[in-house]
Amino acid sequence: MKNSKMTLSTETMNIDFVKKVENLSGSSVRRCYQCGKCSAGCPMRSFMEHPPNRIVRLLQLGQYERVLAGRSIWYCASCETCSTRCPNKVDLASIMDALRKCSWDAQGASKESLVQLANRLFLENIRSYGRQYEMRLAAAFNLHSGKLLKDFMLGPKLFSKGKLKMFHQKNKNIAEIEKIFSRIEELRKKGEAP
Amino acid sequence: MSPTKNVLEYSYYPGCSLHASAKEYDESTQGLFKALKIGLKEVPDWLCCGATPAHNVDELLSLSLCAKNLELSEKVDGDLAVACAACFSRLKTAQHKLEDSPEKRRQVEYALDAPLAIDKPVKHLLEILAKDYGLERLAEAVQKPLKGLKVACYYGCLLTRPADVPQLDCAEAPTIMERVIAATGAETVNWSHRLECCGANFTLSRPGVVINLSGEILASAKRAGADCIMVACPLCHANLDIRQKEIEEAIHTVYNMPVLYMTQLLALAAGVSTNRLGFDSMMVSPLPLLKEKELL
Numbered sequence: 001m002k003n004s005k006m007t008l009s010t011e012t013m014n015i016d017f018v019k020k021v022e023n024l025s026g027s028s029v030r031r032c033y034q035c036g037k038c039s040a041g042c043p044m045r046s047f048m049e050h051p052p053n054r055i056v057r058l059l060q061l062g063q064y065e066r067v068l069a070g071r072s073i074w075y076c077a078s079c080e081t082c083s084t085r086c087p088n089k090v091d092l093a094s095i096m097d098a099l100r101k102c103s104w105d106a107q108g109a110s111k112e113s114l115v116q117l118a119n120r121l122f123l124e125n126i127r128s129y130g131r132q133y134e135m136r137l138a139a140a141f142n143l144h145s146g147k148l149l150k151d152f153m154l155g156p157k158l159f160s161k162g163k164l165k166m167f168h169q170k171n172k173n174i175a176e177i178e179k180i181f182s183r184i185e186e187l188r189k190k191g192e193a194p
Numbered sequence: 195m196s197p198t199k200n201v202l203e204y205s206y207y208p209g210c211s212l213h214a215s216a217k218e219y220d221e222s223t224q225g226l227f228k229a230l231k232i233g234l235k236e237v238p239d240w241l242c243c244g245a246t247p248a249h250n251v252d253e254l255l256s257l258s259l260c261a262k263n264l265e266l267s268e269k270v271d272g273d274l275a276v277a278c279a280a281c282f283s284r285l286k287t288a289q290h291k292l293e294d295s296p297e298k299r300r301q302v303e304y305a306l307d308a309p310l311a312i313d314k315p316v317k318h319l320l321e322i323l324a325k326d327y328g329l330e331r332l333a334e335a336v337q338k339p340l341k342g343l344k345v346a347c348y349y350g351c352l353l354t355r356p357a358d359v360p361q362l363d364c365a366e367a368p369t370i371m372e373r374v375i376a377a378t379g380a381e382t383v384n385w386s387h388r389l390e391c392c393g394a395n396f397t398l399s400r401p402g403v404v405i406n407l408s409g410e411i412l413a414s415a416k417r418a419g420a421d422c423i424m425v426a427c428p429l430c431h432a433n434l435d436i437r438q439k440e441i442e443e444a445i446h447t448v449y450n451m452p453v454l455y456m457t458q459l460l461a462l463a464a465g466v467s468t469n470r471l472g473f474d475s476m477m478v479s480p481l482p483l484l485k486e487k488e489l490l
Contacts, residue, residue, distance in 0.1 A: 024253070026291070026294075026295070043390055043391040043407055044391075044403070047400075047403060075400075075403075077351075077391050077393065077394045077395075077396065077403075078246050078249070078250065078351075078394070079351035079352075079355065079391040079394070080351055080352070080355035080356045081351070081355065081391070083355070083356045084355045084356045084357050084365050084366065085366075091356070093356070097249055097250060097251075097253060100250050100251050101251050101252065101253070104251040104252075114399040114400060115396070115399045115400065116251075117399065118247065118395070118398045118399035119247040119250055119251055122245070122247035122248075123244075123247055123248060123251075123252070123255070125242075126241065126242045126244065126248075126259070130239075130241045130242065131210045131213070131241060131242050132210035132211075132242045132245070133210075133214065134210075134211070134214050134215050135214075137398065138398065141398055141399070150401075151401070154436065157477070158215065158436065161474070161475040161476075161477070162217065162475055163214060163215045163217065163475060164214065164215070165213075165214050171239055171241055172239050173239045173241070176262070177241055177262075179307065180255075180258050180259070180262060180305050180306060181255070183304060183305045183306075183307065184252075184254055184255055184258060184301075184305050187254075187301060187304055187305070192301070192304075193254055193301045194254070
């Protein structure tokens with residue numbers, strides 16, 4: 001049995017990446033002792049190739065590329081069940097945010113493209129209009145994803161119920177909103193923000 | 195003649211959905227609060243909170259958008275009333291994270307080009323009704339008791355989780371929705387899926403996820419004998435109501451389960467005119483149920 005004992009150390013994990021995730025998320029990765037409670041409560045585990053506890057384990061074992069390349073992090077719904085239930089105060093939902101940011105910044109690291117496309121269009125909408133316009137978002141998503149007929153039957157019904165607005169106005173303070181986006185970019189260029 | 199004075203006053207952050215797909219949540223909130231004499235004044239030029247897509251990939255952007263909204267809310271008196279569970283969660287999370295981290299504060303201040311003004315208390319409508327206004331007063335305001343209506347209160351994720359952020363009620367066994375609706379005389383059912391996720395914003399990118407998760411929620415409510423599901427989040431509503439037909443087709447079942455905003459039910463009980471409650475704009479009409487229960 002002696003030989004099967006495995007001790008985690010800075011050698012077994014990629015400590016630089018683990019520290020990066022810990023800094024971004026504000027949560028320890030190393031505290032996890034694999035009880036599996038996060039995965040037991042995760043509503044999305046059946047859509048993931050690596051359930052949440054295994055994601056942390058892969059990080060602890062230095063196999064973070066497998067995590068970033070996979071779909072699992074993009075199939076997290078941010079429901080916060082894992083963070084609420086962790087008995088050792090690992091904030092897994094924040095770790096997922098940090099991993100998505102790493103994957104997002106690396107551009108094209110993950111196979112999962114549709115969730116990322118939806119995120120990108122959502123954020124572009126805020127930058128251009130200030131608020132979210134669901135009709136514009138859905139139309140842009142269908143156009144960019146090539147799923148032109150997605151929810152085709154739903155649109156007219158929603159429209160007749162007054163739930164979709166045809167016309168959008170930009171926020172009056174759109175210049176201030178643009179300033180937020182560009183100053184964040186500026187901070188990153190200077191290396192003063194992650 | 196001067197108008198009767200409001201008993202409470204709030205600044206109001208409706209959020210993007212309440213101006214579009216969840217307009218009945220906005221209408222019924224305004225109607226209910228007027229009937230209860232609670233003032234709501236919309237924050238001028240509020241912007242999107244960033245919702246899940248922002249914190250998913252860019253925490254600094256998420257914190258900055260929320261901090262900007264909190265700064266804008268200072269232009270209106272009163273604690274900030276928030277209707278959407280996701281906006282509520284993002285604003286509270288921003289306050290929580292910025293309080294803990296001087297480094298993040300500095301970054302957000304740079305992004306906003308202004309000192310942070312984020313201390314205004316953020317309150318979900320449920321909290322205002324249950325705590326500030328009070329359940330007794332709420333019960334007194336009831337003109338049409340919702341007797342005989344069996345309601346499945348659905349919390350979803352962000353009203354209560356994670357435990358240290360929203361602090362609306364216990365994260366794992368909340369009762370605030372049940373207590374609020376019980377004040378109208380409605381019956382609440384015990385059911386298994388009140389805290390499960392509906393599939394959230396996968397409704398755009400991966401609707402199959404929503405069909406699956408929201409389907410289980412509808413099945414659970416039906417099993418418990420509920421007449422309707424009550425929600426306090428526009429995304430939960432969209433997934434359970436707008437996608438209900440697709441769910442039924444996918445699993446060859448008929449639920450015909452009306453999904454109502456808590457403010458619609460409360461306003462109905464408080465005697466607000468039903469043509470201001472948006473019952474017509476829902477995909478699964480609650481009208482047959484409300485007629486059957488003699489509530490219309």
